[in-house]
């Protein structure tokens with residue numbers, strides 16, 4: 443299995459974030475991808491390649507142009523306004539009902555950001571851009587016939603909405619990959635199998651994408667982006683938002699809207715859930731995906747479900763991760779793995795490589 447990664451993804455290094463009432467060292471650190479790369483080499487999973495540059499168009503297919511302009515210019519505008527060189531940290535957040543849309547950087551930071559763990563620094567745009575390009579490159583590998591590929595996305599993406607950053611996420615890599623596959627389901631010059639040319643399923647059916655999010659936290663951004671779509675199924679296993687971040691999305695009653703009704707499935711889970719109960723829920727989620735009969739599977743791969751994770755409260759052991767990979771392999775779908783969270787730094791590489799090795803062994 444190919445892993446896709448660009449060195450610019452290491453350059454985003456905020457010093458701190460605000461968590462549980464205190465400033466702490468930034469947990470989404472550049473040590474994370476280094477640990478994962480080491481574990482992938484040790485597990486002899488396959489080559490690590492640099493992403494190709496697909497440009498901004500596939501990112502614009504998911505994110506609002508005014509939000510992308512903000513991400514690219516925010517740090518320079520922040521510094522020009524005489525604010526802290528540590529990065530763009532909003533101090534006031536927009537809420538529904540507020541009437542004014544500020545033009546200045548202070549207000550815009552609060553308009554486009556929903557927490558204090560997602561500061562924009564001088565290197566953030568470049569890191570997020572190449573993280574998205576890694577996702578696109580992995581998606582194209584799979585579209586072109588690879589059974590699976592791993593985008594070592596960092597910064598992660600699943601909390602980012604079309605026009606909002608939060609939860610360490612700036613660009614929604616899984617959504618960008620899904621939209622790319624929805625728009626480019628087969629290579630332009632490859633003939634369709636004869637059996638599919640006359641099939642009524644060709645068209646909508648052939649473009650169906652399933653996104654399975656196994657990060658500890660609900661993938662609120664991905665859900666929001668596809669909430670009114672029936673061609674992209676979003677299924678997420680995560681901590682109950684009554685208890686955990688991102689708090690305002692992730693309930694089991696969120697099933698999609700309009701045409702998308704019935705194409706969004708959330709499995710909020712209790713604290714302390716163990717391997718057996720987690721894997722039983724994953725089986726249920728996989729059955730739902732199989733029933734949707736997608737052409738491709740995208741996995742938002744977070745391993746902050748691990749029992750020792752500083753941001754989680756599940757109790758998964760290291761041996762759960764190869765079993766998660768094996769469970770996903772049973773779907774027998776071309777699969778793009780997109781890296782999301784995981785902060786137990788010493789076990790992070792082994793847990794990620796565990797999922798990918800478990801999948802590869804099938």
Ligand SMILES: [Zn+2]
Pocket residue numbers: 657658659744746782783784
């Ligand atoms: Zn997470």
